[in-house]
Amino acid sequence: MIQRRSILGAAALMPFATTPLGALAQAPAWPAQPVRMVVPFAAGGPTDVPARLLCDRLSEALPQRVIVENRTGSGVVIGTDLVSKAPKDGHTLLYTTVAHSVLRALFPTLPFDPAADFAPVAFVGKVPMLLLLNKDIPANTLPELIALLRANPGKYDYASSGNGGAVHLATELFLSMAGGLQVGHIPYRGSSAAMPDVLSGRVAMIIDVGFAGLEYTRRGELKAIAVSSQARMPQAPDLPTFIEGGVAGYESYTWHMVMAPAGTPAPVLTAVNAAVNRALAQDALVQRLVEQGMDVVRDSTPDSAATFLRSETEKWSAIVRARNIRVN
CATH class of the missing domain: 3.40.190.150 (Bordetella uptake gene, domain 1)
Structure with missing residues (x-):
């Protein structure tokens, strides 16, 4: 040896x-x-x-x-x-x-x-990221979510794992590239701390790392509507990308x-x-x-x-x- x-x-x-x-x-x-x-x-x-x-x-x-x-x-x-x-x-x-x-x-x-x-x-x-919604949010696709947020500026909030972290940055990039959507930001000490509030509906959505988010969607607890990679994830081949959902060039x-x-x-x-x-x-x-x-x-x-x-x-x-x- x-x-x-x-x-x-x-x-x-x-x-x-x-x-x-x-x-x-x-x-x-x-x-x-x-x-x-x-x-x-x-x-x-x-x-x-x-x-x-x-x-x-x-x-x-x-x-x-x-x-x-x-x-x-x-x-x-x-x-x-x-x-x-x-x-x-x-x-x-x-x-x-x-x-x-x-x-x-x-x-x-x-x-x-x-x-x-x-x-x-x-x-x-x-590691690509998933856009996850509380299951009661009235949107099932990325275009539907963008339309909902655009029609209701400031009504909804998103969670992040902390100020300046990957989740925060990815979400701000999305909001910017989708036309400057107005959504409130609630930072937490890590994604795991944020998830209870997304699950309960206190916060509408989070863009989180893919492997963590998939478990919630497989159990039907959250809705995944987009993946942040350029191509679809092999682990979730039916999930469209942000680009396919109409946000041209989005990747994080x-x-x-x-x-x-x-x-x-x-x-x-x-x-x-x-x-x-x-x-x-x-x-x-x-x-x-x-x-x-x-x-x-x-x-x-x-x-x-x-x-x-x-x-x-x-x-x-x-x-x-x-x-x-x-x-x-």
Whole structure:
């Protein structure tokens, strides 16, 4: 077992068979000690669970363990700050979401720079979201809901998992792209805290991560009328997209990405990326992530992850400004 794990660990430094031997000799060894994967979200939540599934696979394949460390507080600021100031050697990594892309827009003063102080390493996947309605709301399709909200400005409220979070951003994007609909916002401490009020009818609707929302719709407790992905979800093939419902170009996800402190040597970033991609090539792991509603990305690179992060930062920062979103 020790021999096999050592071989797999060395393979993390060789994502391509054509890597020159001289370059490998210059590359820092990774991992040389246990790796901390900092998750700036609570344990057991929709970000923590996929992070632990990934880290379990990495621990099996690498010569060192990859340990999840939940560091919450001030949204995602405390955990993210910890990684920004960690040694630049790949042994402290950040597992984060779309929340990272709006940090600068939401917090004018931060102890770190969300762009300059981080190096994207690997894109894990995207989780689409569902537009869920209380079952007594008189709308069964997205066009019907838009017409209802347009005819009754300010009458209805929507729930979110908190100010500036993925649920809040996705809903404000929808309201903006649907013609500036006027719907009240009630933030909660997480989607699970919001659901009782959506179920009871105190709040009319929520746009929540797909895997959680599907359970309510399957039991007939809520109505799902649209999915936020570009194409329909395999888990709910009869559910139309926002685009099919008439909101052209609408697309939103809560996505998952691994990052390292900026300045981490490129060979280490390549090694971490290769290890993540190898883990995501395993059908057993992919199946578990699909069960969480994720559209898994198996072949990202540090460059492709950085490009995606830049596009998401531009998109969501514009929404924060246009809709005057505040965290307090």
